[in-house]
Amino acid sequence: xxxxxxxxxxxxxxxxxxxxxxxxxxxxxxxxxxxxxxxxxxxxxxxxxxxxxxxxxxxxxxxxxxxxxxxxxxxxxxxxxxxxxxxxxxxxxxxxxxxxxxxxxxxxxxxxxxxxxxxxxxxxxxxxxxxxxxxxxxxxxxxxxxxxxxxxxxxxxxxxxx
Amino acid sequence: xxxxxxxxxxxxxxxxxxxxxxxxxxxxxxxxxxxxxxxxxxxxxxxxxxxxxxxxxxxxxxxxxxxxxxxxxxxxxxxxxxxxxxxxxxxxxxxxxxxxxxxxxxxxxxxxxxxxxxxxxxxxxxxxxxxxxxxxxxxxxxxxxxxxxxxxxxxxxxxxxxxxxxxxxxxxxxxxxxxxxxxxxxxxxxxxxxxxxxxxxxxxxxxxxxxxxxxxxxxxxxxxxxxxxxxxxxxxxxxxxxxxxxxxxxxxxxxxxxxxxxxxxxxxxxxxxxxxxxxxxxxxxxxxxxxxxxxxxxxxxxxxxxxxxxxxxxxxxxxxxxxxxxxxxxxxxxxxxxxxxxxxxxxxxxxxxxxxxxxxxxxxxxxxxxxxxxxxxxxxxxxxxxxxxxxxxxxxxxxxxxxxxxxxxxxxxxxxxxxxxxxxxxxxxxxxxxxxxxxxxxxxxxxxxxxxxxxxxxxxxxxxxxxxxxxxxxxxxxxxxxxxxxxxxxxxxxxxxxxxxxxxxxxxxxxxxxxxxxxxxxxxxxxxxxxxxxxxxxxxxxxxxxxxxxxxxxxxxxxxxxxxxxxxxxxxxxxxxxxxxxxxxxxxxxxxxxxxxxxxxxxxxxxxxxxxxxxxxxxxxxxxxxxxxxxxx
Numbered sequence: 001x002x003x004x005x006x007x008x009x010x011x012x013x014x015x016x017x018x019x020x021x022x023x024x025x026x027x028x029x030x031x032x033x034x035x036x037x038x039x040x041x042x043x044x045x046x047x048x049x050x051x052x053x054x055x056x057x058x059x060x061x062x063x064x065x066x067x068x069x070x071x072x073x074x075x076x077x078x079x080x081x082x083x084x085x086x087x088x089x090x091x092x093x094x095x096x097x098x099x100x101x102x103x104x105x106x107x108x109x110x111x112x113x114x115x116x117x118x119x120x121x122x123x124x125x126x127x128x129x130x131x132x133x134x135x136x137x138x139x140x141x142x143x144x145x146x147x148x149x150x151x152x153x154x155x156x157x158x159x160x161x162x
Numbered sequence: 163x164x165x166x167x168x169x170x171x172x173x174x175x176x177x178x179x180x181x182x183x184x185x186x187x188x189x190x191x192x193x194x195x196x197x198x199x200x201x202x203x204x205x206x207x208x209x210x211x212x213x214x215x216x217x218x219x220x221x222x223x224x225x226x227x228x229x230x231x232x233x234x235x236x237x238x239x240x241x242x243x244x245x246x247x248x249x250x251x252x253x254x255x256x257x258x259x260x261x262x263x264x265x266x267x268x269x270x271x272x273x274x275x276x277x278x279x280x281x282x283x284x285x286x287x288x289x290x291x292x293x294x295x296x297x298x299x300x301x302x303x304x305x306x307x308x309x310x311x312x313x314x315x316x317x318x319x320x321x322x323x324x325x326x327x328x329x330x331x332x333x334x335x336x337x338x339x340x341x342x343x344x345x346x347x348x349x350x351x352x353x354x355x356x357x358x359x360x361x362x363x364x365x366x367x368x369x370x371x372x373x374x375x376x377x378x379x380x381x382x383x384x385x386x387x388x389x390x391x392x393x394x395x396x397x398x399x400x401x402x403x404x405x406x407x408x409x410x411x412x413x414x415x416x417x418x419x420x421x422x423x424x425x426x427x428x429x430x431x432x433x434x435x436x437x438x439x440x441x442x443x444x445x446x447x448x449x450x451x452x453x454x455x456x457x458x459x460x461x462x463x464x465x466x467x468x469x470x471x472x473x474x475x476x477x478x479x480x481x482x483x484x485x486x487x488x489x490x491x492x493x494x495x496x497x498x499x500x501x502x503x504x505x506x507x508x509x510x511x512x513x514x515x516x517x518x519x520x521x522x523x524x525x526x527x528x529x530x531x532x533x534x535x536x537x538x539x540x541x542x543x544x545x546x547x548x549x550x551x552x553x554x555x556x557x558x559x560x561x562x563x564x565x566x567x568x569x570x571x572x573x574x575x576x577x578x579x580x581x582x583x584x585x586x587x588x589x590x591x592x593x594x595x596x597x598x599x600x601x602x603x604x605x606x607x608x609x610x611x612x613x614x615x616x617x618x619x620x621x622x623x624x625x626x627x628x629x630x631x632x633x634x635x636x637x638x639x640x641x642x643x644x645x646x647x648x649x650x651x652x653x654x655x656x657x658x659x660x661x662x663x664x665x666x667x668x669x670x671x672x673x674x675x676x677x678x679x680x681x682x683x684x685x686x687x688x689x690x691x692x693x694x695x696x697x698x699x700x701x702x703x704x705x706x707x708x709x710x711x712x713x714x715x716x717x718x719x720x721x722x723x724x725x726x727x728x729x730x731x732x733x734x735x736x737x738x739x740x741x742x743x744x745x746x747x748x749x750x751x752x753x754x755x756x757x758x759x760x761x762x763x764x765x766x767x768x769x770x771x772x773x774x775x776x777x778x779x780x781x782x783x784x785x786x787x788x789x790x791x792x793x794x795x
Contacts, residue, residue, distance in 0.1 A: 022476040023459050027418065061478045061635075062459035064418055080380030081575065081611050082537040084625050090764050097741055097763075118462070118629070119380035120419065122197045123537035123611075124229030124544055135197035141765045142739050 004043055007032055012047045019048055026059055034070035063118070071106050071113035073151050075099070076130040080119030083127035087140070091127050092116060094141035098148060111152060165325040165445055168437055169316055176317030180238060185218040185263045188236040189250075190305055192225035192390040193422050194383075194544075198232035199251065206252035207235075210259045218263050224391020226305030227545030231274055234305070237262050243279030246287055247272050292542065292561040297523065297549045299531050300384075300507050304391035304545075309426050312433040315394040321439055323510035327402045328447040335406040336362060339509065342517035343529035348374055348465070348502035349580070349606045350682060351528070351595040357499055360489040362407045364497035369409040371400055371451075372493065372500040374470060375416035375423070378462040379578030380629065382609030384533040385503040387545055389416070389423040392507075393430040397453065399506030401440060402513065404451040407499055412453040415470050418460065427455055462579070462633035465607075466681045467500045468492075469635070480635045481681035502607075504533060524550030528594035536562045538611035539569065548593065555589040558612055569614035572713075573698070577606030579626045579633075580686030582693030583619060602693040604686060618715035619698040620705055624652040626690035630683070640678030644671050645687055652691065657718040658782075660706040665695060714779040717762045721783035724766070726752045728776035736766035736777060757786060 004012075011028045015021050022044065029040045036059055045052040059065045077083075077092040096102060099112050106113040122128050125137035129147060136147050163171075179186055187207055191200045207220050228234065231248035237258065238244045245268045247258065254272055261267040268281070275285030287293075307314035315321070327335055340355025361369060373396060377385040389396065400412050416424055431453055434440040442450045456474050463469050469479035471493045492498025508530060512520045521529045528550040534557060537543050541563030548557060554574055558564065565571050573583045576593075582603035584591065591601050598605050613622065631645040648671050654660045672688030679685050695702060704710045711719040724736070724745075731751035744759035745766060753776075755766070767777040780786055 018476075020474075020476045023473065024457070024476075027457060027459065058476070058478060062461050064458075064460035081578070081609065081625070082381050085538055085611065085613060085617050085622070087764070093761075094741070094763060094765075117419070118378070118460075119383075120193075121377075121383040121386050122194050123381055123383060123535060123609075124194060124232075125197055126537065128197065137197055140768050141741075141763050142769055 005039075008040055008043055012043065015047075017048055019050060022048060022050070022055065022058055023062070026055075026062075026065055030065060034074075035066045035068055038067075066104075066115075068104070069106065069110070069113075072111050073132050075112055075114050076117045076120070077114070078118075078120050078122070078126070078128045078130070079116045080123060080126070082123035083119075086126040086138075088127040090141050091129060091139045091144065094144040095129070098144050112148070163438065165321070168439075169322070172313035172316035175311070175313040179219060179221065181240070182219075183240055185240070186238040187218055187220045187263070188223045188238070188306070189220065190225050190232060190234045191222040192387060193420075194225060194229045194387075195232045195234065196422070198229075198249075200233035202252045203233050203235065203250050203255065206255035207259070210255050211263070214259060214264065216259060216264055218259075221308045222310070223306060224304045224309050225387045225545070227301055227387065227547075228274075228542070229544035230542055234274070236277065237268075238278070239263075242266070243268070243281070244277040245270070245284075246274045246277050248274035292546070292563070295552065295556050295560045296547055297531050298547045299511055300388055300395070300504055300533050301391075301545060301547045303395070304387060307392065309391050309393055310429050312394055312430065312437060312439075315392065319514065320394055320510070321398055323513040324398050324401055324439065325445060327405055327513055328445055328449060332362065332406045332408065335402065335513070338513060338517045339406070342512045342520040343524075344505065344508055344512060344520065345528060345595060346501055347504035347508075347532075347608075348467075349577070349604060351605060354501060354505055357489055357501070358403065358407050360487070361409075361497045361499045364490045366497055368411075368496045369407055370493045370496055370498040371404045371407070371409045371412040372470065372474070372498060373400055373412070373414040373503060373506055374465065374467070374500055375414055375420075375503050376458045376465045376470060377417060377420075377503075377607060378465045379580075379607040379609050381537055381575075381611050382535045382578060382607040384535050384545060384608050386420050386423050388503055388507060388533075389420070390426055393423075393427050394434065395507040395510060396503055397430060397434055397440065399509035400453060401444065401451055402509050403499055403501070403506065405449055407497075409499070410451050412451060413456050413474055413493075414453060415456045415458060415464070415474060418457045424455060424457065431455070461635070462629070463635045463681070463683050466683055469681070470500065471498065478635070480637045481683070483680055525592065525594045525597075527596050532593055532605065532608060534593070534608045534610045536610050536612075538575070539565050539614040539617075540612045541566050550594040551592045553589065554584065554591050554593060554610075557593060557610060558589070562610075562612065565612060565614050569616065571612065572615050572617060573613045573619065573622075573694075575603075575611040575613065575622065575690070576609070577604040577686075577689075578609045579629050580604055580683065580689055581606045581609075582689045583613070583622060583697065584693065585697040588697070602689065602696060604689070616713055616715070618656075618711055618713035619694040619701045620652060620656055620711075621713075621715050623691040623694045624649065624656055627652055627687075630687040634684070634687070638679045638681075638684055640675045641684035641687060644675040644678075647671055648675075648688065648691055655702060655705045656711075656716040658705070658709040658716075660702075662703070662706050664706065665699065665702050668692075669695060709782045711781045714781050716781075719783070720762065720779045720781045721757055721786045722755055722760060722762060722764070722766060723778055723780050723786050724753050724755055725776045725778060726750075728774055729753050730771070730774045730776070733771065733774065735769040735771065739765040739769040741765065757783070 261269040275287040344354040345351040464479040473479035
């Protein structure tokens with residue numbers, strides 16, 4: 001086994017080698033890295049002594065897990081029922097157009113990633129968009145640009161290279 | 163500490179805060195309050211109070227269910243009345259501090275109304291007409307007590323049922339729950355007492371108690387509000403259940419999408435443990451029970467009981483065939499009781515007030531109350547709790563305040579993706595397990611979404627099918643393939659490629675899915691399509707035969723058009739808002755949409771000033787006058 005990232009070791013070591021913790025380990029990896037890197041899945045399989053395919057199978061079964069990095073400002077457009085009825089799809093399309101990425105994608109400067117979520121439980125404020133941890137209520141396509149500018153002012157120079 | 167001592171300590175803590183000498187400010191900071199901007203209001207109060215050197219306590223509370231009035235601030239003042247301020251902002255905070263915290267002016271012009279006493283002129287909130295129709299049991303403390311302080315719950319009667327239960331025979335408790343007629347609030351409505359009895363009678367030393375807080379229905383948030391606002395009632399219910407069936411290990415399976423609920427539950431569990439109400443040797447009775455939180459990983463099907471147990475075991479949450487039932491062989495093959503958040507929350511109340519009291523509320527087959535999340539086009543979105551048997555009409559019009567912006571009610575979607583859409587003619591339907599099922603919907607998790615004339619029923623059916631198709635675990639081919647087939651047909655209809663025989667096909671495939679799927683998700687998956695066909699067949703026919711979307715929603719079947727006679731020539735709003743530069747100014751100075759470029763995003767209609775209101779939608783697109791459409795397709 002190749003050298004593991006220290007963060008990964010920190011996640012694995014305190015846990016018992018019990019199959020039961022598989023989902024929780026994947027969650028901890030995702031909280032730490034923002035996504036599930038391939039090497040983390042291999043390390044978890046090795047640690048729990050279960051087939052790599054099982055880890056991959058679980059990780060891809062649940063919607064929570066993603067396999068590409070998140071942007072610095074993750075954008076989540078709610079696609080719950082109330083948001084859909086209030087025009088959430090138009091907001092999602094406007095967001096994709098404005099950021100010039102598809103759902104699941106990330107902008108070339110790594111600033112924004114775009115995802116759709118099932119329901120954030122703020123139905124009374126529909127349609128909503130969540131950027132980082134802030135909820136933006138009653139969205140419309142023309143408000144999309146406004147929100148993005150609030151999050152990352154355009155006057156700002158391109159951020160330092162990652 | 164004995165329970166009496168715990169109660170005494172809780173009472174003095176409560177009295178010092180709620181009946182103390184200093185003013186007490188309550189701010190609702192549940193998720194919806196936060197989304198509406200409650201946290202900056204909390205900060206503004208702290209800063210202002212510090213600046214003015216004012217003696218007052220700020221407490222973050224949960225949600226009283228009036229989401230459209232968030233952020234809500236309540237000021238309790240000794241020797242004066244309690245005032246509740248709606249839609250508070252940091253800007254009004256100095257006025258409130260100056261006026262009511264320090265002074266004697268209750269600032270009633272900024273208030274929603276008064277809660278305790280009043281000046282006779284301002285609205286007295288408990289007398290708002292919506293509360294005449296409500297019956298609050300689960301929500302009784304929500305928005306009033308501090309969810310992060312167990313003393314508040316205990317001071318309001320909390321944990322006295324547990325103290326009493328520990329002196330009772332487990333069989334007596336099960337008997338009480340059976341007698342109360344309580345049915346599971348997760349959707350299926352299985353009698354709770356019977357479930358407990360079966361698990362109690364199951365053989366084996368190890369038994370598990372699980373609380374299902376995987377509220378996956380997009381459009382329902384009652385469980386979240388209960389957990390964020392009054393989590394101790396759920397924990398108390400679980401401990402009583404554990405004692406009744408003889409379990410020592412419990413799990414709360416909760417969506418990872420509810421971080422605040424998870425945080426408040428963690429605090430609540432720790433506080434209960436510190437007081438000896440959870441953990442080893444509860445209240446010195448010799449009975450031990452502990453609860454662990456397991457975070458979900460985002461799968462709608464995890465809400466199904468057998469699937470949820472697999473998720474806790476770290477496996478794919480795919481439902482399995484029953485029998486054996488979970489009460490005999492559930493989590494890790496051991497007897498398990500799994501109930502919904504709300505089901506557990508009723509338990510302490512039933513023991514405290516008696517099974518006869520509970521069974522006196524509601525209808526013949528459905529006892530007690532039901533909590534609903536009101537969303538969609540209603541005026542008063544938020545939470546409501548009503549006695550079972552209340553009609554949908556009362557729920558939507560008397561409590562929900564009817565449809566916003568003077569639009570016409572079209573349908574109500576109840577029960578989430580497994581539920582159905584009911585039309586106006588069905589509004590006399592009572593909300594209870596059996597009446598709703600007869601109407602083609604289900605009680606489900608309690609999401610109630612009102613739709614108006616601007617919502618397309620075919621599009622709504624497509625939305626739910628899309629959800630189900632993505633969330634189908636794939637185990638049963640009828641659900642896996644059938645939902646895809648139904649979705650494809652609905653897609654065709656919404657883009658104008660549908661055939662009239664598709665409607666009957668949808669019904670047939672829907673019935674096959676219902677009959678051939680293992681779990682509740684699959685069996686109810688076709689409901690949104692089947693009910694919209696049953697009640698709104700004319701809309702399907704308009705899409706198919708006339709290529710027309712009556713609600714002007716389905717993109718392929720509509721066109722945006724600028725009325726030349728209404729277009730104010732000097733205004734450029736639409737031109738600037740168009741992301742694809744499809745709008746140009748013609749030789750007369752009037753704006754014209756190039757239909758071949760238009761992506762139908764709707765921005766021009768949103769930005770057109772209301773006094774002009776020149777942008778309209780037409781369906782079918784062929785209605786656009788030729789001069790206004792440079793090219794068609």
